[in-house]
Amino acid sequence: MPTPPAKRSALGKGLESLLPSRSGTVPSIAASAPVSSAGKPLEISVELIDRNPFQTRTVFDDAKLAELAASITASGVVQPIVVRHGPKFSQDGRFTLITGERRWLASKIAGKPTVPAIVREVSNLQAMEMTIVENLQRTDLNPMEQAHAFDRLSHDFHMTQAQMAERTGKDRTSITNFLRLLKLPEPIQKLVESGELSFGHARALLALESSEAITAAAKKVQALSLSVRGTENYIQNLLNPEAKSKAKPAKHVDPNVREAEDQLRRTLGLKVTIEDKKGKGKVIIEYSGVEDFDAILAALGENS
Numbered sequence: 001m002p003t004p005p006a007k008r009s010a011l012g013k014g015l016e017s018l019l020p021s022r023s024g025t026v027p028s029i030a031a032s033a034p035v036s037s038a039g040k041p042l043e044i045s046v047e048l049i050d051r052n053p054f055q056t057r058t059v060f061d062d063a064k065l066a067e068l069a070a071s072i073t074a075s076g077v078v079q080p081i082v083v084r085h086g087p088k089f090s091q092d093g094r095f096t097l098i099t100g101e102r103r104w105l106a107s108k109i110a111g112k113p114t115v116p117a118i119v120r121e122v123s124n125l126q127a128m129e130m131t132i133v134e135n136l137q138r139t140d141l142n143p144m145e146q147a148h149a150f151d152r153l154s155h156d157f158h159m160t161q162a163q164m165a166e167r168t169g170k171d172r173t174s175i176t177n178f179l180r181l182l183k184l185p186e187p188i189q190k191l192v193e194s195g196e197l198s199f200g201h202a203r204a205l206l207a208l209e210s211s212e213a214i215t216a217a218a219k220k221v222q223a224l225s226l227s228v229r230g231t232e233n234y235i236q237n238l239l240n241p242e243a244k245s246k247a248k249p250a251k252h253v254d255p256n257v258r259e260a261e262d263q264l265r266r267t268l269g270l271k272v273t274i275e276d277k278k279g280k281g282k283v284i285i286e287y288s289g290v291e292d293f294d295a296i297l298a299a300l301g302e303n304s
Contacts, residue, residue, distance in 0.1 A: 041080040043114040044095060046107055049083060052097040054128035056135055056149035059142065059193070060102065068106035077103050080116040084127060095119070098127050099134040125157050129167050143202065144193040147181040154179070161298070176295040177203060177269055183291070185211040188218050197221070200228035203269030207235050209288060232265060239271065268295050 081100025086092065097104060098120060107115040122130070132149050135141050141149065153159045153167075161179075165172040181192065181202055188205065191197040197205075201221060208214045217238065221231050257276045264272040264285070271286040287293050 041116045041118055044083065044117045046104060046112060046115050048093060049081075049095045049097055049104060049115070049117070050086060052099075052101060052127070052131055054124070054131050054152070055097075055101060056132055056141055056145050056152075057101070058145055060105065065102065065106050065109060068102060069109035072103070072106050072112065073110045077107060077112075077116050079103070080118045082120055082130065083117045084120050084122055096127075098122065098130050128153065128157065132168055142193050142195065143178065143181055143199040144189050147178040150175050150178055151182055161294070172298040173267065173295060176291065176298050180206055180269065180291050180295070185215050188214060191218065191222075198228060200266065201226075201231050203266075204228065204231040204235050206269055207239060207271060207288075213238070228266075229262075236271065268292075268299060270295070 079100075081103050082098040083095040084098055086094035086096045088094065095117070100117075104115055132153070135145075135149075150164055153164050154161075159167070161172050161175050164170070164175050168175075177199075181189065181199075183206060184192070184202060188197065188202070192199070192202045197218060201218075205214050205217055205221075208217055217235060220226075221234065224230075226234060254276060257274050261272050261274050264274075264283070268285065270292055273284040273286075275281040275284070285296055287296060
C-alpha cells in the first residue's frame with residue numbers, strides 16, 4: 001500500500017518554530033540599544049515599535065481588542081510578538097512588527113510600557129510570508145484582505161500561484177478565486193470586506209461581465225436578502241433570459257447530477273452544466289477570461 005504524501009506545511013514548521021518557550025528573566029529594552037536576534041524574548045517599549053507595512057489585516061474588532069487588553073492587564077502577554085530591526089535602527093532604535101499586531105495594540109490599550117518580543121532578522125519577503133501565515137492560521141482574514149494579500153505576493157514579490165499555495169498552505173484553486181475578487185467594482189469589494197456580501201455571493205456576481213451589471217445585481221441581492229444559492233440562480237437567469245422565457249416543461253435532473261453541478265459551481269465560481277444520459281454525457285464549464293481558465297486548471301490539479 002503506497003505511503004500517503006506528507007501534508008504540506010505552511011512556512012516550514014509554522015510559527016511555533018519561531019517562538020521558543022519563555023524562561024527566566026526577560027531583558028528590557030526601552031531605548032535605542034544593540035539587540036541580539038538569537039530568539040530570546042525581550043521586553044521592548046511599545047512606543048519603539050512601528051506597524052507592519054505588510055499587514056494584510058485592515059479591520060480590527062474594537063470589542064475583541066478591549067477583551068484582549070483586559071486579559072493582558074490581568075495576566076500579561078502570554079505569547080511574545082515577533083519584530084525585526086527598523087530600517088534606521090542604528091540611528092533611532094526602532095523596531096517593525098512582523099506578527100502579533102493585536103497583542104501590541106492591546107498592550108498599548110492596557111497601558112503596558114513594554115511588550116515581550118522576539119527579534120528576527122528576516123527579509124521583506126519572509127516578513128510578509130510570516131504575516132500572512134499567522135493571520136490565516138489564527139484568525140481568518142475577510143475575503144478582500146486575503147485577495148489583496150495574495151495580489152501583493154504576486155506583484156511585489158513576483159510569486160506564482162503555485163508558490164503562494166506552497167508558502168501559505170492554501171489550495172491553489174482558492175487562491176485563484178480570492179484573486180478574482182479584485183475584478184469586482186470597488187463599492188462591491190467594500191461590501192464583501194464588511195461582510196454585507198459573502199465570498200459565495202461575490203463569486204456568483206463575477207459571472208457577470210460589466211461593472212454596471214455586477215453593481216446592479218449586488219443591489220438586487222441585498223434588497224431581496226438572497227442566499228448564495230438564490231444569487232446563483234438569479235445570475236443564471238440574467239445570463240440566460242431566453243431559458244426563463246421559454247415555457248418548456250421542467251426537465252427532470254437526477255439529484256446527484258444536480259448536486260455535482262452545484263459543487264463545481266461553488267468551487268470554480270463559474271457556470272457549470274452537466275448533461276447526463278444514463279451515466280454518460282458531458283460537463284460544460286463556461287469561462288470568460290484567463291483568470292477563470294486558471295481556476296479550472298488549478299481545480300484539475302494543473303500546477304504548471
